[in-house]
Amino acid sequence: MLELFTPHRETWLYRVNPALKFVVFFxxxxxxxxxxxxxxxxxxxxxxGVLVYSFSGYSWRKLLLFSVPIxxxxxxxxxxxxxxxxxxxxxxxxxxxxxSEESFNYGLLLGFKTLSxxxxxxxxxxxxxxxxxxxxxxxxxxxxxxYAYSFIASIRLMPVIVEELQTRSDALKIRGVHFPKGLxxxxxxxxxxxxxxxxxxxxxxxRVAVAMEAKRFQMGAKRTYYYPTTYERVDAVFVIVMVVSxxxxxVLSVR
Amino acid sequence: xxxxxxxxxxITIMIGVVFGITMKFWDDLYTVVKPMLPIARQLLYxxxxxxxxxxxxxxxxxxxxxxxxxxxxxxxxxxxxxFTVLIYGFVQGLAAELLFASFRYKKFGIVVAGLxxxxxxxxxxxxxxxxxxxxxxxxxxxxxxGLRVVSAFLFxxxxxxxxVRALEATGVTNLIRPVSKEEYSLLDN
Numbered sequence: 001m002l003e004l005f006t007p008h009r010e011t012w013l014y015r016v017n018p019a020l021k022f023v024v025f026f027x028x029x030x031x032x033x034x035x036x037x038x039x040x041x042x043x044x045x046x047x048x049g050v051l052v053y054s055f056s057g058y059s060w061r062k063l064l065l066f067s068v069p070i071x072x073x074x075x076x077x078x079x080x081x082x083x084x085x086x087x088x089x090x091x092x093x094x095x096x097x098x099x100s101e102e103s104f105n106y107g108l109l110l111g112f113k114t115l116s117x118x119x120x121x122x123x124x125x126x127x128x129x130x131x132x133x134x135x136x137x138x139x140x141x142x143x144x145x146x147y148a149y150s151f152i153a154s155i156r157l158m159p160v161i162v163e164e165l166q167t168r169s170d171a172l173k174i175r176g177v178h179f180p181k182g183l184x185x186x187x188x189x190x191x192x193x194x195x196x197x198x199x200x201x202x203x204x205x206x207r208v209a210v211a212m213e214a215k216r217f218q219m220g221a222k223r224t225y226y227y228p229t230t231y232e233r234v235d236a237v238f239v240i241v242m243v244v245s246x247x248x249x250x251v252l253s254v255r
Numbered sequence: 256x257x258x259x260x261x262x263x264x265x266i267t268i269m270i271g272v273v274f275g276i277t278m279k280f281w282d283d284l285y286t287v288v289k290p291m292l293p294i295a296r297q298l299l300y301x302x303x304x305x306x307x308x309x310x311x312x313x314x315x316x317x318x319x320x321x322x323x324x325x326x327x328x329x330x331x332x333x334x335x336x337x338f339t340v341l342i343y344g345f346v347q348g349l350a351a352e353l354l355f356a357s358f359r360y361k362k363f364g365i366v367v368a369g370l371x372x373x374x375x376x377x378x379x380x381x382x383x384x385x386x387x388x389x390x391x392x393x394x395x396x397x398x399x400x401g402l403r404v405v406s407a408f409l410f411x412x413x414x415x416x417x418x419v420r421a422l423e424a425t426g427v428t429n430l431i432r433p434v435s436k437e438e439y440s441l442l443d444n
Contacts, residue, residue: 025338026338026341029338029339030342033339033342033382033386034385036387069335081387081388081390084391084392084395085390085392086390086392086393096394096395106387106390110386110387110388110390113386113387117337117338117339118337120337120338121332121336121337121338122337124338125333125335130333147264147268150261150264150265150267150268150269151268151326151329154265154268154269154271154272154330155272155333157269157272158272158276158330161272161273161276162276165276165277165280183298183409186299187413187414187417190414191417191418191421193277194273194277194418195418195422195425197273198270198273198418198422198427199425199427201269201270201272201273202266202270202427202430202431203427203430205262205265205266205268205269206265206430208265209260209261209262209264209265209266210262212261213261213262217261219261
């Protein structure tokens with residue numbers, strides 16, 4: 001599992017300040033979300049595709065593997081829209097299903113957006129370490145340390161929670177628990193799985209918080225950081241490359 | 256009034272993380288078992304609105320619904336949901352938070368929690384409009400979001416409320432809830 005997420009080589013994207021990278025990609029994501037122009041959506045998709053496949057530092061085979069779920073969600077979102085979307089110029093219809101020119105284009109637009117989101121997220125996740133993201137958010141973007149450290153503590157405890165969920169699942173299996181069908185079954189399943197998990201996690205979080213405060217962690221106090229993060233030259237390069245390629249995606253689409 | 260202590264904050268975020276993991280686990284299971292059942296999928300959609308109202312019912316302090324929702328969304332984003340989950344989590348959490356605020360954070364019942372879920376659902380619909388998911392034929396639109404509203408009320412109102420009740424029975428809620436006046440006055444006797 002760990003080997004799967006080890007890059008082939010570390011590209012320049014790895015050295016960009018994670019918080020800056022996050023903010024830039026997040027802004028791009030908002031633009032993708034609100035954009036309704038077909039060509040602009042396609043150009044952006046190409047840009048993010050190039051970013052993932054050339055600069056993430058992973059081999060082609062791994063990247064294709066990571067792209068599988070993204071492509072599946074592309075197909076499902078585009079297909080639903082093509083079959084059930086609204087439109088006037090009808091190409092083909094059968095019962096409730098109706099493919100029109102408009103719904104086909106909307107389907108593709110929706111699909112491009114889904115792919116773009118998938119690629120932006122993938123390139124960010126593959127080239128950044130979550131813990132450093134929070135350190136950089138605190139140092140470069142003034143995120144209050146109480147939030148950042150709560151997130152960091154929760155991320156560190158994630159494996160424990162996953163293990164507990166697995167244990168709970170095994171325990172229910174070995175006790176031969178059968179759930180009724182329908183909504184009642186869904187509720188029972190939800191209760192059986194989550195109540196012990198929540199009870200344990202709340203106790204654990206409470207203990208961690210008390211321990212941190214006992215070691216003089218104070219909300220809102222001035223502090224130093226174990227991992228110092230700064231802006232470097234590569235950050236300027238990153239911003240310039242991103243702005244230029246994004247602008248060209250925009251210009252090429254309005255022509 | 257009731258400010259968040261550091262332990263409340265950590266517990267809220269931890270709840271978000273637990274939700275994120277459970278939802279992911281379930282979603283995977285569900286995708287494998289029933290890939291092509293759109294109606295069932297919409298009926299289960301309310302699960303994604305649950306985290307904010309659930310955290311509020313549990314901790315009963317301002318800001319908790321939004322924070323828990325963001326935490327769950329960030330976790331889902333990190334384990335493969337992508338950045339979109341983050342913006343949906345933020346907007347849906349904000350809607351739930353505003354609904355609780357409109358009751359001055361004083362109501363913790365089934366109806367208010369359910370309404371918070373419905374508010375989240377509408378906020379999600381608003382984003383879907385821009386994303387392009389809502390460009391459907393009117394019957395399909397009605398079925399999709401109608402089912403979603405029902406599911407939102409069911410999961411965030413009924414289910415979340417009942418699970419919080421079950422947690423109260425375990426006693427962990429005594430760790431987090433602010434002590435009320437009546438409980439202080441009990442000491443006077």
